[in-house]
Amino acid sequence: MKNPVQQDLLRKKVPPDSFGFETTAELPQLWKPLGQDRVLSALNFGLDVESHGYNVFLFGPPGAGKQTTATGVIEEFAKKGAVPDDWVYVFNFEEEEKPRAIALTPGLGEEFRDGVAHLVQWLIEEIPKVFQNELYIKEKEEVFRKNQEAKNEAFQSLEELANVHSFIVQRSAEGLALIYGKDNEPLSPDDFEKLTDEEKGVIQRSRDILQEKLRETINLVKEIDQQMQESLKELDNRYAMSAVGQEFFLLEDKYKGFPRVIQYLQALKKDVLENIARFRTDSRDGPPIPLLPFFPRDEGPGELVKRYKVNLLVNNKGLEHAPVVFESNPNHHNLLGRMEYRAQYGTFFTDYTQIKAGAFHRANGGFLVLSAREVLLNPFAYEAMKRILKDQEIRMEEIGEQYRLISTTTLRPEPIPIRTKVVLLGTQWIYYLLQQYDEDFHKLFKVKGEFVSEMEDTDDNRMCYAYLVANQCAREGLIHFSRKAVAYFVEEGFRMAEHQKKLATHFLGLCDLVREASHWAKIAGQSVVDETHVKKALDQIKYRSDYLEKLLGEMITDGSILIDTEGTVVGQVNGLSVYDMGDYAFGKPSRVTARVFLGKEGVINIERESELGGRIHNKGVLILQGFFGARYAQRVPPTFGASICFEQSYGGVEGDSASSTELYALISAITDIPLRQDIAVTGSVNQMGQIQAIGGVNLKIEGFFNTCKAKGLTGTQGVMIPQANVQNLMLDEEVVKAVNEGKFHIYSVSTVDEGLEILTGMTPGTANEFGDYPEGTLNARVVSRLERFANQWKKLHTD
Numbered sequence: 001m002k003n004p005v006q007q008d009l010l011r012k013k014v015p016p017d018s019f020g021f022e023t024t025a026e027l028p029q030l031w032k033p034l035g036q037d038r039v040l041s042a043l044n045f046g047l048d049v050e051s052h053g054y055n056v057f058l059f060g061p062p063g064a065g066k067q068t069t070a071t072g073v074i075e076e077f078a079k080k081g082a083v084p085d086d087w088v089y090v091f092n093f094e095e096e097e098k099p100r101a102i103a104l105t106p107g108l109g110e111e112f113r114d115g116v117a118h119l120v121q122w123l124i125e126e127i128p129k130v131f132q133n134e135l136y137i138k139e140k141e142e143v144f145r146k147n148q149e150a151k152n153e154a155f156q157s158l159e160e161l162a163n164v165h166s167f168i169v170q171r172s173a174e175g176l177a178l179i180y181g182k183d184n185e186p187l188s189p190d191d192f193e194k195l196t197d198e199e200k201g202v203i204q205r206s207r208d209i210l211q212e213k214l215r216e217t218i219n220l221v222k223e224i225d226q227q228m229q230e231s232l233k234e235l236d237n238r239y240a241m242s243a244v245g246q247e248f249f250l251l252e253d254k255y256k257g258f259p260r261v262i263q264y265l266q267a268l269k270k271d272v273l274e275n276i277a278r279f280r281t282d283s284r285d286g287p288p289i290p291l292l293p294f295f296p297r298d299e300g301p302g303e304l305v306k307r308y309k310v311n312l313l314v315n316n317k318g319l320e321h322a323p324v325v326f327e328s329n330p331n332h333h334n335l336l337g338r339m340e341y342r343a344q345y346g347t348f349f350t351d352y353t354q355i356k357a358g359a360f361h362r363a364n365g366g367f368l369v370l371s372a373r374e375v376l377l378n379p380f381a382y383e384a385m386k387r388i389l390k391d392q393e394i395r396m397e398e399i400g401e402q403y404r405l406i407s408t409t410t411l412r413p414e415p416i417p418i419r420t421k422v423v424l425l426g427t428q429w430i431y432y433l434l435q436q437y438d439e440d441f442h443k444l445f446k447v448k449g450e451f452v453s454e455m456e457d458t459d460d461n462r463m464c465y466a467y468l469v470a471n472q473c474a475r476e477g478l479i480h481f482s483r484k485a486v487a488y489f490v491e492e493g494f495r496m497a498e499h500q501k502k503l504a505t506h507f508l509g510l511c512d513l514v515r516e517a518s519h520w521a522k523i524a525g526q527s528v529v530d531e532t533h534v535k536k537a538l539d540q541i542k543y544r545s546d547y548l549e550k551l552l553g554e555m556i557t558d559g560s561i562l563i564d565t566e567g568t569v570v571g572q573v574n575g576l577s578v579y580d581m582g583d584y585a586f587g588k589p590s591r592v593t594a595r596v597f598l599g600k601e602g603v604i605n606i607e608r609e610s611e612l613g614g615r616i617h618n619k620g621v622l623i624l625q626g627f628f629g630a631r632y633a634q635r636v637p638p639t640f641g642a643s644i645c646f647e648q649s650y651g652g653v654e655g656d657s658a659s660s661t662e663l664y665a666l667i668s669a670i671t672d673i674p675l676r677q678d679i680a681v682t683g684s685v686n687q688m689g690q691i692q693a694i695g696g697v698n699l700k701i702e703g704f705f706n707t708c709k710a711k712g713l714t715g716t717q718g719v720m721i722p723q724a725n726v727q728n729l730m731l732d733e734e735v736v737k738a739v740n741e742g743k744f745h746i747y748s749v750s751t752v753d754e755g756l757e758i759l760t761g762m763t764p765g766t767a768n769e770f771g772d773y774p775e776g777t778l779n780a781r782v783v784s785r786l787e788r789f790a791n792q793w794k795k796l797h798t799d
Contacts, residue, residue, distance in 0.1 A: 003723075014490045034507060045447060053445075061451070064507055084364055161213055178207060236277075372427075481529045498696075576661075576701075632779075678716050679758060682719070713743045
C-alpha cells in the first residue's frame with residue numbers, strides 16, 4: 001500500500017534524559033514567558049518611551065497569560081522607577097468648593113496629615129487656656145477700661161458744650177437726646193411756647209450746633225468701640241499665637257521646601273485668627289442639635305476644625321519603586337476616584353475629606369494594567385480613561401452632573417497632573433475594532449504587542465516549560481514534577497500546538513494541567529508527580545467533558561448513525577469532522593455520499609441548498625468543481641447532475657477539509673468504482689488537484705480509530721491525511737500502539753490521484769500530450785463515462 005506514515009512520525013517523544021535535573025524542586029524560580037519575544041520587545045519599548053501617547057495594548061487569545069506576563073515584566077521594569085509623590089487634598093479658604101491638591105515626597109503626606117491634626121488638637125486644647133490666663137484677663141480689662149475712659153471723655157465734652165448752651169444731654173434706651181433747660185431743669189413745652197421768637201431762634205441755633213457735636217460724639221464712640229474690638233482681636237491673636245505660634249513655625253519650617261504647603265499653612269493660620277472666638281466656647285461639639293433637623297447647626301470649634309483636616313489621597317510610604325496597579329473592576333469611580341456622601345439632617349453632604357483615590361491616583365508615576373473588555377463594558381470608563389491620557393491630568397467630576405436638569409453646587413477638586421503608563425489587555429478583535437472606529441485610539445496606544453499561540457521547539461523553550469512547572473509548584477505549594485513528568489508535559493505542549501516543531505504557549509491550560517497532575521499525585525500519596533499523574537490529569541479532563549463524544553460513539557455502534565468501517569461502496573466515503581464545544585473538541589466520522597444522473601445541473605451541494613453549509617464549505621465545493629472540469633471536461637461539456645451530501649448531518653457543516661472527500665465520492669459515483677469504507681479521509685483540494693493541510697488532524701484520526709475500535713478492528717482500517725499534516729501528528733499513545741501493531745494505518749497523500757489509488761486500488765493514470773489517459777486506468781474511466789453522458793444527452797435532444 002502506498003504512502004504509509006512512518007511510525008516515528010506519529011508522535012514526537014521527549015527523552016527524559018534531555019533534562020539535567022531529577023525533579024523541578026532543583027530548579028531556581030526563574031520567571032520566563034512562553035515564547036512571547038514580540039510581546040516582551042513591544043512592552044519594554046512602550047514602558048521605556050516617555051513621550052506622550054506611547055501606551056501599550058497587548059492582545060492575544062484567552063488563556064495566553066497576558067496578565068501574568070504583563071505584570072511580571074512591568075513589575076521588573078518598575079524596580080528601576082522612583083517612588084512617586086504622595087498627594088493630599090486640603091481645604092481651599094478662598095473657594096470652598098475647589099479643594100487644593102498638594103504633592104509631597106513619599107512618606108511626607110502621612111506626616112503632614114498627622115502634623116496638621118496635632119496642630120488642630122493643640123488649638124482646641126491650648127487656646128481656651130490662654131484666655132483664662134490672668135495676664136490676658138488683666139490686659140483685656142485694661143482695654144475695656146481705656147475704652148470706657150475714652151467714651152466718658154467724649155460724652156463729657158458733649159455735656160460741657162451742652163451746658164454752655166443751656167442744654168441737657170439725656171440718655172435713654174433710644175440713645176442720646178438734647179433737651180433745653182434752665183437751672184439744669186428741662187423746659188416744659190408750655191414754657192417753651194411762652195418764649196419770644198428771638199429766644200426760640202437762639203435756642204434753635206444752639207440746638208443745631210449741639211446736634212452736630214452729638215453726631216461727632218456718636219461717631220467717635222463707634223470709632224472707640226471699633227478700636228477696642230481691634231485691640232481685643234490683636235490681644236486674642238497675640239495670646240493665641242503665643243500658645244500655638246511655635247507649632248505653626250515648626251510646620252512651616254519642616255515644609256519650607258513646599259511652597260503650596262506654606263501657602264496652605266498661612267491661610268490656615270489666618271482662618272484660625274479670624275475665627276478665634278469659636279475656640280473660646282469650651283464646647284468642642286457645638287450647641288445641642290435643634291429640634292427641627294432642617295435648621296443649620298451653629299459651628300463650634302469641633303465643626304470649624306473639620307475643614308482643617310488633611311485628606312491623604314495617595315500614600316506611597318510603603319513603596320520601594322514605581323507603583324504597578326491592576327484594576328480588575330475599572331468602572332468610572334474606580335478609575336478616577338469618587339466623592340462620597342454622608343447623610344445629615346435628612347439630606348446628603350460631601351466635602352473634600354470625602355474624596356477617595358482611584359486607580360489612576362494610585363498608579364500615578366507608575367503603571368496601570370487594565371482589561372480592555374472590562375473598561376469597555378463599564379459605562380463612561382473608556383471615555384474617562386482617554387480624557388485622562390489626553391489631558392495628562394485627573395479631573396474628578398460626578399458623572400451624574402451632566403444628566404441633571406438643575407445644576408447644583410458640588411465639589412470641583414483641583415486636577416492632579418499624572419505621569420502614568422497604561423497597559424490594556426484584550427483580544428485581537430477588540431484591538432482592531434478600536435483602531436478602526438475610535439479616532440483617538442492610535443494616538444493614545446501607539447505600541448501593540450501580540451501574544452502568539454506557539455513557539456519553536458528548542459532546548460531553551462523546553463526548559464521554559466520546566467521553569468513554569470517549578471514556579472507554579474513553588475508559588476502554590478504543589479507537588480514538584482519528576483523529569484519524566486516534565487517530558488510528558490512537554491509532549492502535551494506539542495499536542496496542544498498540533499505541531500511536532502512547535503510548543504503551545506497556552507499559559508492557562510498548561511498551569512491547570514500542573515495543578516491537576518499535582519492533585520492526582522497527592523491523592524495517590526506520592527511525593528513527586530510522575531508521568532502517570534500527568535496522564536491521569538489529561539484523562540480526567542477528557543472524562544469530565546466527553547459525554548457527547550461517547551453518546552455519538554454509541555449511536556454509531558448501535559446503527560443509529562450509519563458508518564461503515566468495512567467493505568467497499570460506490571459513491572460513499574467516510575469523511576472526518578471535528579466537533580468543537582468551546583472547552584472540548586473531538587473528532588467523529590461522517591458519511592459523505594454522491595449520486596450522479598443525466599442532466600445539466602452540475603454538482604448540487606445539498607448542504608448549501610438546505611442552508612446548512614457554511615461559506616468556506618461552499619467555496620470548497622466550487623473549487624472541487626473547478627478541478628473536475630479542468631481535468632475531465634476538456635473534450636465534452638459536463639452533461640450530468642450530481643448531488644453531494646453529508647448524511648445525517650443536521651447542525652451545519654463548515655470548512656473545506658472535506659472537499660477531497662466529496663471529490664472522491666463524486667468520481668466513484670461517476671465511474672461506479674467502489675471506495676474502501678475502512679479508510680476515512682480528510683484534506684482540502686485545490687483546483688490543481690493538490691491535497692492541502694487541514695486542522696484538527698489528531699482529533700479526526702482518533703475519532704475514526706475509536707469508531708473502528710468500538711465496531712471491531714480488522715487490521716485494514718486507517719485514515720488518509722494530507723502529506724502537509726504529517727508534521728502536525730501528536731497522536732494518542734493508544735493509536736500509536738495500534739499502528740505499530742499493524743491494527744490501524746495512517747496514510748499521507750499530496751494529490752488526488754494518490755488518494756484515489758488508496759481508496760480504489762486502481763492506478764489513476766497520467767494523461768499524455770493529447771490529453772488521453774491509458775486504457776484501464778481510473779481517470780480514463782472517468783473520461784469515458786463523461787463521454788457516455790454527453791452522447792446520451794445529445795441523442796436524447798436530437799431525437
